[in-house]
Amino acid sequence: MTEQIPPRWASETFWKKTAIWVTGGSFVLLVILTFDSMAKIAAGGSRVQAYSVINKDISYRLDKSKQRYQPVIGGDAPLFGKSLSEEEAEKLVDLGKKTVQAKNCMNCHTLLGNGAYYAPDLTKAWLDQGWISKESREQMMVNFLLDPEKNARTFGSNRKMPNLEITKPEAEAIVAFLKWMSAIDTNGFPHNFKAIGAED
């Protein structure tokens, strides 16, 4: 039996060339989009706020024209009563982020919706109504992080956060990190979230 020559569209060389061009083209596009995205998500832009946003009041409300929830940055509301410079704020948020990584928070919680599903999402944790009032929030959060078992907030689930030997400076830094993260424009995720104080 003689070897049949396949039509061009089914030939090995045609698909080899297609594979190379498609892969190369997609990758080049991804690199271009990455440069653009990096510029747009640098801290201090409109999507990701400067670290000093922790000096401000932050809320999360429905933007009726966009039909999407968005962070709203308000007037002065310094964290732990102390207004920080951009540099100081970055240092504090950095310690918070490092602590969140070192304590492996992401394997129970989600951050920006990514992680594990054993504990609540932390994207808007700063704005959660579970902290009762804006006045009590900071202290409640720090107390909880320092001794999660004693200050357990299990909502009837019996799931308790373990004691992760978090120090006071680390706990305050985590709160700063969570406050800064809550100001990120996440394109409306989570949807329908009623922030603390947003009912006013």
Add this chain to the structure above:
Amino acid sequence: MTLQAYQEKAAVCWSGCKNRHAEFMANPHLSGGQKLAVHYFTVAMVLFMAQLLFGLLAGLQFLFPSFLYEILDFNVNRMVHINAMVVWMLYGFIGSVYWFLEDESGVEIVGLKWGQLAFWVLTGAVTVVVLVYLLIQFGAGNDTSLWLINEGREYIEAPRWADIGIVVVVLTFFYNVAATFAAGKWSGIAGVLTLDLVALAGLYLAGMFYVTNISVDQYWWWWVIHLWVEATWEVLVGCIMAWSLMKLLGVRRQVVQTWLYIEVALMFGSGILGLGHHYFWIGTPEYWFTIGGFFSALEPIPLVAMVVHSIYDSGVHRFKNSNHPALTWVIAHAFGNFLGAGVWGFMHTLPQINLYTHGTQWSASHGHLAFFGAYATINIAFFYLAAQQARGNVWMGGDLPNGWRWKTAAVLLNLGVLGMTVALLIAGYEQSFIERAVEGSTWAGYFAAQNNAWFMQAMVWRMLFGLMTAAGGGLLFWDLLEIGKGEQRPAAVISTETSA
């Protein structure tokens, strides 16, 4: 028992292991590369068992939250569960490539000694990393913790020192592959494989730095996770599958290579920009809605192509093959990849749906079926190929003595994972409705969904199917140790197809 008695026992055990290893290294049926492959496969199976064990512990904590509280917390169990999975899959892939490298290139592996050394270094490093995960668990919020204990980033938690080790080992593996093909003959499979390994190693670097800005952090983190799992791993598996279809069914090289190129074009064409479906909610610009939604919706197409390809080849060859368990797992791969990665991924990839499903048990449901269907299956197929060859290329067709074992293991594993997937999907639906749509994603809403009877029921079913999966895993382990032992019949000879 006294300390001396323990020491004596350990010495006996150690010398027993050494003897068995020496005996294995003298196995006349295996080439140098294949012996190294079996090393990788052995550790992969051990890690698979660890994945199952820690998955069960984490699953139990959903039902009994005080179980192992502050001893082995959920985050530790879950981290070991997913890390064991990533690592055993990589071990399986590396082993599979070593398995066919000499056959495909026509020459002995260049620099095999370095490859062997890299195996022991990697295995030593993995052992240390796991021990640190279990015994130290977490550190203070500083760089030392990230370098020595745990980086705290899902899937790539390995501390930085281990990252550097992994890169060195992967480069050694790459050297073995590229140098061997260079010394022997290049083929379509060889070309795709070599380039894919460059991408695979290069992408890992994107996950090896710390940044404060979590949006930037997650942007690059997805480069590693998505471009590994939904692009380079898929192509790597395509190469492995291409070679195994030639060996198992005798499919013509031209056919598999043409298909391989089609799959690369479709896989990278959809998968590279499909990365955008992870960029909907992390702070990145809105254009990712369109790009990510569109390209990720195309991601199932290559997987459909793979199913068509497999059914066509199996049909043409009337399922005549030399290794029934391996072919069974290859078939499980074709369908599992399509269902788990393709269908389950597609179900929640569009932003309009993902807004409600992102970060719920939907992802866990998809993850379980996709990783199992796309990757565990093909590795298990290779374990069976290795078992057959190691025992003298013996018969592995019908009428195998104790054939119930591999069949039962396959049924338990596939049904178990499918059952867990469906249970988690129900939990995901419930969470999307109650926590997200109704309650608006607050913490109270989260727990309202977690405490709901439907959610709890789903967790019970997940546990039962998890136990079924674990039973299947144990049986598989036992079968791989025993299958083909004492078999006298030679393997069936499969003639290569001559013309289309």
